[in-house]
Amino acid sequence: MDTLSTPQIETKSGALAGTMADDRIRVFRGVPYATPPVGSLRWRPPQPVQPWEGVRPAMEFGPDCPQVTDLARRAGRESEDCLYLNVWTPADAEPGSLPVMVWVHGGSYSMGSGSEPLFDGVKLAREGVVVVTLNYRLGIIGFLAHPGLTKESPNHSSSNYGLLDQILAFEWIRDNIAAFGGDPQNVTAFGVSAGSASLSLLLTSPLANQLFQRAILHSPGAARRLASLQQAEENGLILGDDIEALRRMSPEELLARMPDLGPKVRGLTTPRMLRPICDGWVIPENERAVFTSGRLPAVPIIVGTNTDEGSDLTKGWPIRALDQYEDLVEQSFGQFADEARKLYPASNDEHVRGRVAELFADTQFNYGARLLGQAMASKAPTWRYVFTRRYPGRTEGPMHGQETAYVFGNLSAPQPNDPVYDDTDHQLSNAMLKTWLAFAKTGDPNNPAIPQWERFDPARDNFLEFGDRIAPGTDWRRPQLDFMERFFGAVDQPDEAK
Numbered sequence: 001m002d003t004l005s006t007p008q009i010e011t012k013s014g015a016l017a018g019t020m021a022d023d024r025i026r027v028f029r030g031v032p033y034a035t036p037p038v039g040s041l042r043w044r045p046p047q048p049v050q051p052w053e054g055v056r057p058a059m060e061f062g063p064d065c066p067q068v069t070d071l072a073r074r075a076g077r078e079s080e081d082c083l084y085l086n087v088w089t090p091a092d093a094e095p096g097s098l099p100v101m102v103w104v105h106g107g108s109y110s111m112g113s114g115s116e117p118l119f120d121g122v123k124l125a126r127e128g129v130v131v132v133t134l135n136y137r138l139g140i141i142g143f144l145a146h147p148g149l150t151k152e153s154p155n156h157s158s159s160n161y162g163l164l165d166q167i168l169a170f171e172w173i174r175d176n177i178a179a180f181g182g183d184p185q186n187v188t189a190f191g192v193s194a195g196s197a198s199l200s201l202l203l204t205s206p207l208a209n210q211l212f213q214r215a216i217l218h219s220p221g222a223a224r225r226l227a228s229l230q231q232a233e234e235n236g237l238i239l240g241d242d243i244e245a246l247r248r249m250s251p252e253e254l255l256a257r258m259p260d261l262g263p264k265v266r267g268l269t270t271p272r273m274l275r276p277i278c279d280g281w282v283i284p285e286n287e288r289a290v291f292t293s294g295r296l297p298a299v300p301i302i303v304g305t306n307t308d309e310g311s312d313l314t315k316g317w318p319i320r321a322l323d324q325y326e327d328l329v330e331q332s333f334g335q336f337a338d339e340a341r342k343l344y345p346a347s348n349d350e351h352v353r354g355r356v357a358e359l360f361a362d363t364q365f366n367y368g369a370r371l372l373g374q375a376m377a378s379k380a381p382t383w384r385y386v387f388t389r390r391y392p393g394r395t396e397g398p399m400h401g402q403e404t405a406y407v408f409g410n411l412s413a414p415q416p417n418d419p420v421y422d423d424t425d426h427q428l429s430n431a432m433l434k435t436w437l438a439f440a441k442t443g444d445p446n447n448p449a450i451p452q453w454e455r456f457d458p459a460r461d462n463f464l465e466f467g468d469r470i471a472p473g474t475d476w477r478r479p480q481l482d483f484m485e486r487f488f489g490a491v492d493q494p495d496e497a498k
Helices: 147-152 161-180 194-204 229-239 243-248 251-261 287-292 322-343 349-377 404-408 423-442 478-497
Strands: 008-010 015-017 025-032 055-057 084-090 098-104 130-134 182-192 214-218 301-306 382-387 462-466 470-474
Touching (some): 008 161, 084 161, 098 161, 098 194, 098 423, 147 243, 161 182, 182 194, 182 423, 229 251, 287 349, 287 478, 301 349, 322 349, 349 478, 404 423
Parallel strands (some): 015 055, 098 130, 098 182, 214 301, 382 462
Antiparallel strands (some): 008 015, 084 130, 462 470
16 A cells, blocks of 8 residues: 555554545545444433454545535435545654644524535645544434433433544543654644534533633623423434334435424523534533623633624525514513613614614624633633625625635635635635634633733723724624623523522
8 A cells, every 4th residue: 555645543443545626635534432322322322432453444534424415525325324434644743742623513403414525624734734634413313301211221311322432532532642643742622603602611511620621612602591301302203102113214314303302482581402512421401600700610712703604504594584582582681681782773664674683693603602701711821703704795604604615724625605705705714724723732812813812801891893894903893792691691690599
């Protein structure tokens, strides 16, 4: 075997043969980090990967987890046997020498993949880091709770299998990444949407202590109210009470049942199903209680959101008329509804779509991102950003997740909205890539490509804007987010007092 064009790595489970992405970067695709979670292992915690003999090819992406999506992906197939990761590393990296950046993809816990072209790690790896992307179980396969599953669990838990997959992947990285050139004590976890929401949850989990040393959270769904185990179990019973019969169903049959387990319009302030829950084991309690009590571990973070987090994610909601909007506000905020109407005013039907998008953005992303920054700022160095760059020629956005291509330097990768970027975008991408790299390498994002980025001070409510310009700012949606703090502080009081 030509080790120049087919580089080899020896992991603790066996040897891998990868490929060269170019003359400088080795890439190992489809590296197993767990035993395939199929058959009797469906809806059970992931098990460590079994050793193999000989040299295992690591030249193609592992299968994506079963899902319903039209996202651009490169795996070419789906399977429950999906617990694989991918590594990009400089060809000349000495063992254990380089910072590691581990990307956790988003997709509302129901779609996505580490194989997406946007997440290709070549450009980051060229700058002297080891890049890892990973898959984890999704949707009904990754987050089903059910009394039958809880009964068979030695931890009296069900759901959160996707989070357990992520934890095992980080443990595999800790134990094996040195062979790829990565320093297992210098790991920066970063992700978007459900990926960064997962990282926020892992910061509160006793099972994930010290698995990464830094974190960058793009639009995390942090501090949302989570369903209890009992609530999620009751929802799971919609599928029936025979777990073994459910285990015999094909992934396609299970995916067809997912709409039965969740509403088309999800609650703004109520728990969601088929996502992480408070199971008493992986996630003992709601994040907000951990954040506000100062019990977060000291982990340096960057956290931020985009200007328009809500429009794209609520475009299919059947809330178009003023009376429907009034009902949404009343159901979501109860005794706080009048204050919500003043901060999110709508006087006719034409206002409704914009206000729904703003409410969704603030309840699901902006509030939690700020709260996480506030909680961590007293524990560890914390930086906050707001991404404001719209696609050239567009009057809306930037929407949820549109900053990702800039960070990876992958503006040419296929994207749903087919943006055509200009020089400003390429300059911004270069600056963000260098900034994220500086943080991963040194724990401080400051570098010559940006103006001085001051640490987040909750009293000043400061951030750095990444947009047509890169500049400091303060008070991003402060009146609305202060309202959210009053609301969630009040409604959480009875639970926290128990």
